[in-house]
Every structure is written in structure tokens, then in C-alpha cells.
Amino acid sequence: MKALVKTEPGPGHVELIDVPEPRCGEHDVKIEIRYTGICGTDLHVLHDTFKNYPPVILGHEFSGVIAETGSSVSSVRIGDRVAVNPSTAVTCGHCDDCRQGYYMFCPIRRGMGHGVNGAFTKYAVVRDDQVHKLPDDVTLEEAALAEPLACAVQAVEELTDIHLGDTVLLSGPGPIGTLCLLLLVAKGCNVIVAGTTQDRLRLELAQQLGAALTIDVLQEDLQQVVQRETGGRGVDVAMECAGVEASAAACLQAVKRRGRYVQVGIYGKEIRIAFDTILYKQLIVAGTLAHSMQTWSRTLQLLRQRKLPLAHTITHTIPLSRWQEGFALCEKKQGLKVLLTYDE
Structure with a gap:
């Protein structure tokens, strides 16, 4: 499958290359990615002004459909539509911050798209506790905004x-x-x-x-x-x-x-x-640094209530093969939220 990868340290070094399809572990789910938003963090990774661990697939604001579940997963099923919390990809789960739900401050934390492989590709494998099943009336485009919406919720509502x-x-x-x-x-x-x-x-x-x-x-x-x-x-x-x-x-x-x-x-x-x-x-x-467990609960409630015109913030949907065009739109401020979709 194709993936947009930061191949080595330093400014630039981002390429669309072939990578192996990820495998699904016992407590994991494999997601067929439908939409991934371009974030300012992706631009920082491109320019090497945000800590990253190449080679790594970029992208962390995403939604998709469950394509496979591990043998111990019961919370979701194949075909479920989900949003994903990408920031808890690697945490210890035992430090004070993790136990209180403030995973962003875990000393070993790595998030998707810069610390571990992200979502500018066809499939992503994540732990089952990272996914959140969507109500039927929430679109996958809106669900791709769940993570940045959580950032806004913490900034406006919780601090x-x-x-x-x-x-x-x-x-x-x-x-x-x-x-x-x-x-x-x-x-x-x-x-x-x-x-x-x-x-x-x-x-x-x-x-x-x-x-x-x-x-x-x-x-x-x-x-x-x-x-x-x-x-x-x-x-x-x-x-x-x-x-x-x-x-x-x-x-x-x-x-x-x-x-x-x-x-x-x-x-x-x-x-x-x-x-x-x-x-x-x-x-x-x-x-304000991203979000917390409490923030995600509030964000999911907002998605279910559908009181925010989230779809109006999406200005472009572009195939992954044209990622440079999408990044340029963001760099030049010619769009607002730009979503990339996988294309063969």
C-alpha cells in the first residue's frame, strides 16, 4: 500500500512510497482509513520543527471503517465506523499523568503521525481502546475532525x-x-x-x-x-x-x-x-496541549449532539497522491480543513 512517509531526519524528506500492510494483533483493530486531515503538526514534521521519529507515516486526524479485529476485541466489530484518538498510541499507563487521564504528559508517549505510523495511507492498526464508534448520523468527514475538535474543546472549555x-x-x-x-x-x-x-x-x-x-x-x-x-x-x-x-x-x-x-x-x-x-x-x-480523556468524552458528546457546523470547516477533499497540493493549500492559507483520501 502507498503511504506518505517522513523518511529521514531534517527538513523535507517526505515521500509517497510503498509500505507493508500492517498486521492486527490480539488487542488491535485494523481500520480502513477514509479521511485524514492535514494538521499544522504535519507541516511542522515536514519542516522538522516538531519532534518526529523517521521513518514514520504522517497523519493523525482520521476516521475510517473497521476492517479486522484482534481475537480479544469485543468493543467494536468489522464494518463499524470509528473516530480515533491518535495521541495514546504509546503510553506507559502507570505514571500519575496516565492514571489521571492526562496522557499527553506521559514520559514515554508517542503519538501517531510523528512518533509511530499514522494515517496518510490505506490501513492503520491501533489498540481497541483508541477507537470510538460513531452514531449513524455523524459522517466520516466530520469524524475526521474529532481530534482537532478535542484540541479546541480543551482550549475553550477546560483550562x-x-x-x-x-x-x-x-x-x-x-x-x-x-x-x-x-x-x-x-x-x-x-x-x-x-x-x-x-x-x-x-x-x-x-x-x-x-x-x-x-x-x-x-x-x-x-x-x-x-x-x-x-x-x-x-x-x-x-x-x-x-x-x-x-x-x-x-x-x-x-x-x-x-x-x-x-x-x-x-x-x-x-x-x-x-x-x-x-x-x-x-x-x-x-x-493547552492537545486533550485528555475527559476532553474526548466531551468531544464525543458534541459529535453525537450535532450542534456544531463542523462540515463548513472542510474546504477541500484531495486524493493522497496529490498530497503536495493539499499541504500547499494549508501552507498558503488557501483552504481551512483539508482532508486527504486514499487512492490506488
Whole structure:
């Protein structure tokens, strides 16, 4: 079968090559992959700005259909449609963090798509506890968004109090930022979405999905707009989703005294910011790393309730053989959520 593989360390070295079909163990399930989303992490692996262990198949945001089950598996059956938690591929299961459901902090953890083989291919084998059976009315396209939605759920719902009526600055209208927007709008927040001229299409989509205001920071003065919209007070919450130094600085400047700052984006390098701003404004600061067991339970409930217009965030579905086109769409911000499908 074909797979998109990071073949060796360093920037680049990503190729579509032939790999053996994986085998299903006693406690495993084999999934025929239907849709896999391109994530910012995949781009970081491509550029070697996120830790990876080549040779490794990229891709971790995926859904599919059970094609085979191990002899000890009873939780799912062949033909079941599933979403997958890719982040628990390797964990110890015994450390304090694992026992409390915070698997992201396990000292030996490796996730799919960078630490172990991922989903930009035809079949993936995972443990049966990683899969979640889907309700009939949840599409496989929507299910491929389960993992990034879980990232947004933790950022918006679980790390700091965000209330009905809060004014929130969301800087960075990429896929995770847009999923955060959906949740904030559902909570009844007044959301200002900031991006650059390159984000034009994404800002237009944010407006359609319920943003109160969108700002091109290269065309307007963000701080003047924030002051105008908040009566000079500043925003209640700033969510930095871009992973860009200037965005972090702008968010710290825009948030009110005793406000809240949530770091969602990954920088992949050291940055310089006016860190004393946190002290002088007495800010509550939270960093969010993916999700937890609790987050996945909440995310699956959201999928079942179907109250979020997730399908509107999917702008492209592209064959795996055209992966470079899909990656370019994401790099150039010409799409939002881009899904790849296996093609022979």
C-alpha cells in the first residue's frame, strides 16, 4: 500500500512510497482509513520543527471503517465506523499523568503521525481502546475532525473560565482557531477574529460562522479596534491560535487587566515577548496541549449532539497522491480543513 512517509531526519524528506500492510494483533483493530486531515503538526514534521521519529507515516486526524479485529476485541466489530484518538498510541499507563487521564504528559508517549505510523495511507492498526464508534448520523468527514475538535474543546472549555457574554480575541483563523470559534459562538461569546491579508478566505469563513468582527491586522490597527469595541477596557479573553510572535504580543496587549490569555498555537522556536505584561495586568495564563480523556468524552458528546457546523470547516477533499497540493493549500492559507483520501 502507498503511504506518505517522513523518511529521514531534517527538513523535507517526505515521500509517497510503498509500505507493508500492517498486521492486527490480539488487542488491535485494523481500520480502513477514509479521511485524514492535514494538521499544522504535519507541516511542522515536514519542516522538522516538531519532534518526529523517521521513518514514520504522517497523519493523525482520521476516521475510517473497521476492517479486522484482534481475537480479544469485543468493543467494536468489522464494518463499524470509528473516530480515533491518535495521541495514546504509546503510553506507559502507570505514571500519575496516565492514571489521571492526562496522557499527553506521559514520559514515554508517542503519538501517531510523528512518533509511530499514522494515517496518510490505506490501513492503520491501533489498540481497541483508541477507537470510538460513531452514531449513524455523524459522517466520516466530520469524524475526521474529532481530534482537532478535542484540541479546541480543551482550549475553550477546560483550562480557564470563559463565560457567556465575554468578548474574546481569537488571533489566527486556522483550523484549530476556527473550531475554537464554533465553540465560543455556541457559548454565547462575542468573538473578534484577527488574521492577516493572507487569511482573507479564512476571515470570510469566520464571519459566516458567527464571528462578531474580523480584522486584517495588516490593514487595520488591532488595538484601536479592540479599544473601540470594548469601550477602552480590553478583551476578557485572548486566544493565541496562530503560533506567531507578533500575534502573541498583540494578544497580551489587547487583553484587559485581570483577563485571561490562552496559548493554543505552536511556535516551534523561541520567541521574544514583553513577559512582564502578565505581571502588570495580573493575567491568568493557560497553555493547552492537545486533550485528555475527559476532553474526548466531551468531544464525543458534541459529535453525537450535532450542534456544531463542523462540515463548513472542510474546504477541500484531495486524493493522497496529490498530497503536495493539499499541504500547499494549508501552507498558503488557501483552504481551512483539508482532508486527504486514499487512492490506488
